Amino acid sequence: MNSLDWAADFLDRLSPDIAVIQIDIPSFKLWQIESHAWQRFAELAMQQNLRWAAGWAEQMQNRFFINAGFEKHGEYILLRTIINSSNPELPSQATVYPAANRSERHTQDMFGIKFIGHPDNRRWTRHQGWIEANYPLRKDFPVQGAPVGITPPDVDYPFIKSHGAGVYEIPVGPVHAGIIEPGHFRFQAVGELILNLEERLGYVHKGIEKIAEGREPESLARLAGRVSGDATVGHCWAACMAMEQAADVKIPPRAALIRGILAERERVANHMGDMGAICNDVAFVFGQMQFTRLRELWLRTNAKVFGHRLLMDKIVPGGVACDLSDESCALIKKDLAELRAELTEVILALDLNTSLEDRLYTAGFLSEETAAAFGTVGYVGRASGQDKDVRRDAPYAPYDQVTVKVAVENQGDIASRFWVRYKETGAALRLIENFIDRLDAGDLRTEWQVPPAGSEGLGIVEGWRGEIISHVRFDADNKIARFYPRDPSQLNWPALEKLVLNNIVPDFPVCNKSVNCSYSGNDL
Incomplete structure (x- = not known):
């Protein structure tokens, strides 16, 4: 069944149980339902194997819009319900989808919305930074807050307790x-x-969602690039994609190819850093030194070609802020050949090291069932049999022009997460080469069009950690009314709690590094 067939079939299954209003938005499917059916929709979605992908809220005058994203076969559905601010509550989807748990807690803390039946309503994002009656993402809350001195320590958080001998x-x-x-x-x-x-988590809460309000597109793009500094390309691209959808702006073909090159270079740099760090956490210093060296050389090429080691602020609304000369393309291709040759030798040394295998194989096991239940994405999900990649399943330019080879393992251990990274690195090198070969002369940026007030967009890209989802709504005068970025780490952090069970305490660092979630990307 293709994507269009399953969506139409699912609508038929919902009727007459749930009345769905289909709202015509060119860039994505938006279904609106009554609030009392919120949990029931999740139950039916679970039965049809839809993946829960994201959840957020926004305030519109005296109402709250509650949103949840669902995906199947690369087709995304944005589900929405509207509740009155005088009694903001609705049934919890976390009772059906564990992946929705922390997202609903974040919405509870930031907006004061009660999720009825939620399995865990402890504070998540707020800690002790705001008093009980203050909700920072409501429109009447000032961006500077109301500081009253030093924030008290969060010493009374009710952690789960275990009891028994030993x-x-x-x-x-x-x-x-x-x-x-x-x-x-x-x-x-x-x-x-x-x-x-x-x-x-939540100790580095930055107020990203709040300080996004009132910004213009250029400023929001810069902010998005700082949601998680190691994923600056991915987050900036998702935010720009959402804004471009809302403004009906199509980026030039050359700009799309350069965006693809930037994204794949970001992927390679971070995967090499992670593979080295995994080696380091089991005291295999040779591997750590080699991957760190290769990553450093890669970053130096970034600085030479693009002017920034981490490629920050190179994606802008409507296109890109950098170009590639023939000399730069030749340097990048030389880089690709050298990295391939070096990786072949380094990986051979790792693959023959039995003491390394002893630390990585079977450790940190995440089953396919648990990975699916928590909606894990990226290399964490793909190492546990989750065969999903936005570049292939919901392709966007320039990935719609090429074949994206997706690396999938099903052993679910640290070794699998290592090898998925290695295979994704090889695939990224091929993509970079392909994109360079397709570069034709052309514009780098499309002139911006001011979108009508209320226009919204949904940017979905495959960042190096996995699927990034950004939602943007415009206010009047080209100003941002709402920005919500969902980092892959929001879905992958809970998986860490599961994959360390029955491992020994000394293996926690390498289990943690094999997942390598972003604190900053989670703590908006």
């Missing part, structure tokens, strides 16, 4: 010994065996 707790973070961002991990263990892990 059971003890290990608190890790939120401040870590290395350079990673703050996040708290609370373990219960017996001996070295992990019985339970609970995450507490």
